[in-house]
Amino acid sequence: MADYQTFEHDVLVIGSGGAGLRAAIEASATGVSVGLVCKCLLGKAHTVMAEGGIAAALANVDDRDNWKVHFADTMRGGQYVNNWRMAELHAREAPARVRELEAWGAVFDRTPDGRILQRNFGGHKYPRLAHVGDRTGLEMLRTLQDHGVHQGIDVHMECTILTLLKEGDRVVGAFGYEREKGTFRVYRAKAVVLATGGIGRAFKITSNSWDCTGDGHSLAYHAGAELIDMEFVQFHPTGMVWPPSVCGILVTEGVRGEGGVLRNSEGKRFMFGDIPENYRSQTADNEEEGWRYTQGDRDARRPPELLTRDHVARCIVREIKEGRGSPHGGVFLDISWIRKKLSNASEHIKRKLPSMYHQFKQLANIDITAEAMEVGPTTHYIMGGIRVDADTQMSRLPGLFAAGECAAGINGANRLGGNSLSDLLVFGKRAGEYAAQFSRENKTGVVNPGQIEETVSEALESFNRGSKGSAADGNPYEIQYELQRFMQDLVGIVRKETEMTEAIDRITELWIRSKSVAAHGNRQYNPAWHTALDLRSLLTVSEAITVSALNRKESRGGHYRDDYPQKDPALGKLNVVVWKGRDGTIQVRHEPLPEMPDELKGIIEEMK
Amino acid sequence: MKTATFRIWRGNSEGGLLRDYTTEVSEGMVVLDAVHQIQSKQAPDLACRWNCKAGKCGSCSAEINGAPRLMCMTRLNDLPLDKPVTIEPMKAFPLIRDLVTNVSWNYEVKKRIKKFKPRRPDVSDGTWRMLQPDIDRVQEFRKCIECFLCQDVCHVLRDHRKHDEFIGPRFFVHAAGLEMHPLDTEERSQELRTSFGIGYCNITKCCTNVCPEEIKITDNAIIPLKERVVDDAYDPIRKLIRRFTNGD
Ligand SMILES: Cc1cc2nc3c(=O)[nH]c(=O)nc-3n(C[C@H](O)[C@H](O)[C@H](O)COP(=O)(O)OP(=O)(O)OC[C@H]3O[C@@H](n4cnc5c(N)ncnc54)[C@H](O)[C@@H]3O)c2cc1C
Ligand code: SF4
Ligand code: SF4
Ligand code: FES
Secondary structure, eight states, X not given: OOOEEEEEXXXXXXXXXXXXXXXXXXXXXXXXXXXXXXXXXXXXSGGGGOOSOEEOOOOSSXXXXXXXXXXXXXXXHTTTOSXXXXXXXXHHHHHHHHHHHHHTTOOOOBOTTSSBOEEOOTTOXXXXXXXXXXXXXXXXXXXXXXXXGGGTOEEETTEEEEEEXXXXXXXXXXXXXETTTOOEEEEEEEEEEEOOOOOGGGSSSBSOOTTOSOHHHHHHHHHTOOEEOTTOEEEEEEEEOSSXXXXXXXXXXXXXXXXXXXXXXXXXXXXXXXXXXXXXXXXXXXXXXXXXXXXXXXXXXXXXXGSOHHHHHHHHHXXXXXXXXXXXXXXXXXXXXXXXXXXXXXXXXXXXXXXXXXXHHHHXXXXXXXXXXXXXXXXXXXXXXXXXXXXXXXXXXXXXXXXXXXXXXXXXXXXXXXXXXXXHHHHHHHHXXXXXXXXXXXXXXXXXXXXXXXXXXXXXXXXXXXXXXXXXXXXXXXXXXXXXXXXXXHSSSSBOHHHHHHHHHHHHHHHHHHTTBOOXXXXXXXXXXXXXXXXXXXXXXXXXXXXXHHHOOSOBXXXXXXXXXXXXXXGGGXXXXXXXXXXXSEEEEEEEOOOOOHHHHHHHXXXX | OOEEEEEEEEEETTEEEEEEEEEEOOTTOBHHHHHHHHHHHTOXXXXXXXXXXXXXXXXXXEEETTEEEEGGGOBGGGSOOSSOEEEEOOSSSOEEETTEEOOHHHHHHHHHSOOOOBOOOSSTTSXXXXXXXXXXXXXXXXXXXXXXXXXXXXXXXXXXXXTTTOOOHHHHHHHHHHHTOTTBOOOOHHHHHTTTOGGGOOOOOHHHHXXXXXXXXXXXXXXXXHHHHHHHHHOHHHHHHHHHHTTO
């Protein structure tokens, strides 16, 4: 019999990022008992890194803004394969969720008349991002954390969930291990909310933190839920490229929102040369107009640097490929040029972008108020994820909910900057609310001891091999690096059939090798063991991404195929869905988009 | 290729020792990169805690050549590499293993600090008005990434182990962020003086010196709080006026 401790809650939330905390707060406010499990420490989840802001049509800076414009912007950015209902709920509810943060103590930057200040961001028609300098994620996460800890939520830090426990189709709890001693734990719950964030660690160059290994995607998939839109991975156009050890660290879009420009090695602002048709009417056609836009001129149109991320990233890749890149394989991002426009430019930059200033000074020895940065694309966000009901966030498995980056629907083929933090709040709250309701309407389920035994023996296999000490022991770190390298090369920004087929073969090979990795030493806070356990998630999401990407034979949003460079209108009417078949292999199908009500179609037409 | 030696603490609460690892170093590397390299090639079970590798989460705190710092923001260029670089866990907290300490005490402390309690909204739509100059100070405190390096260096915790009577610089920053929040109406000076032990701080400024977010912990948070606590104790009228002007 496996040795483990058992905990019981009405609602179990897995993940302490913005989505998880917001869900836990909501569920707990309804009076049910809530447990929050996370594999990091509280307050350290990836959300803490978010920089630019939270998108919400508060209309504090431009009173022409409202939820309809935000809705239309989100759908346009997502190339219309978004779940319309989620996009609608998100646009309608985000303002209330942001104001609520203020009531809980968040201190956003202010407009001159004392309201929450909003900044420009790519793809948003009006200044819409509530922010705090360039550390908005920290402000949001800390506010939720400080509010949540006074609500009686039981927090289990540094516990990693390895499997979801099921009774028939229903999810009735989760099983995992705590790092400090390496002992196992059973969490029984009437409802479970997954809020485990993204998958960036499946790629070599990423802005994502250590915990973004796609665990929630993988847990849900193996439990029988569906994943949708997994081909849509967002490569953020501006990550650091030099020095190598910091390659991938994000350079916020806020730099461009504040007037930063992209140039190639010839000094040319190449984005002016490539403005897609559907954005032409909204985009400046000269540098002066672009500058005026960033300074709040309501009549100016946005500079092409603020086009959607997928497009800017591809333009950068093109410049680099065609030999017009910067010395270390990126392009130049320059904010220092605003010296020509503002007398206090240096102070201004430091005040608006303090962590960027800090980051470059400390890690690359570059003063961004005086010289240009070198930047290139970095794996940033996954639009795809667990398929959920738009209103309740419940997956197809009763009792299993998902919110935040691990859930899918709202972003379609490409996410607009700022729409993630608002997504976490809007759908985190909804998931918490409906999970609490589910827990009131259902009894605690029965945990199957066989399932636990099986997970325990799988989890300990790497140790059994380690203790035998055979020379052929696989090194878990090596397998992880190898996966990250080929996912970057073969399933990255520019994709094609032959390379992705190769990726599938290599994933299959790594699945086999992952069964022979070894962990040495004891179970106490053992990173090799942890890395070995992460492999299952990383391989699962890599496979789901690649299979979905092979299946979408067109280019759209974050998914670009060299062999199908155009959009295919027929494919624009469907989503790609994957799930685990009875035989254990991955299954895939196309599914028509849900029909949008005429009222919303009308809004989209009106805003075109 | 150039190499450097890292002298890393290995062990748990029962004991341990400093062990040397030599590894390749390249341009721009930070200490955390070196630790990862050693982990993947030489010491797979070397425990260290990290998340963002960008100085934003405050997970990777350690003592590098004796100085409390973030491993992910300490560049090797800035360290003398002709002798071994020592990496040790924080000393103010119980050791779990190798470079990882148990910092849960900090989370318990925070729960004891009364939470934000705003005045009634200024406008009927439920919102408030605050001017930027009035929140600059509070925003400085809210930059804190909870790395607990200031707690690690403070002699009241590190040497005198007053964990039961003193909440430490991090939480004076937190309390100051609440007390100076223009909307807050809660009352915290009583416990700051008593159970939070602000009197133990003798303004050595060691905490300010290690803060990676460059928060002026002593000058901007602790000293004004000390003044406030004294005022409130000896001048109750002034305290009432302050609460009154906050619109309570
Ligand atoms: C550098 C950067 C800047 C960004 N800036 C912005 C921005 O300005 N605006 C915006 O809208 N978006 C931004 N984003 C995107 C946004 O930050 C993320 O999409 C969002 O924070 C994800 O939040 P989440 O709550 O879904 O998950 P996360 O914050 O990733 O949290 C995941 C949680 O799940 C836990 N977890 C994971 N697996 C397990 C497991 N197996 N067991 C237990 N716990 C587990 C983790 O420990 C963690 O607590 C940015 C992203 C990056 C990388
Ligand atoms: S100034 Fe006070 S709080 Fe800071 S280290 Fe010195 S004694 Fe500790
Ligand atoms: S105040 Fe500074 S040193 Fe102390 S925990 Fe916060 S960021 Fe770290
Ligand atoms: S890993 Fe986040 S601060 Fe170092």
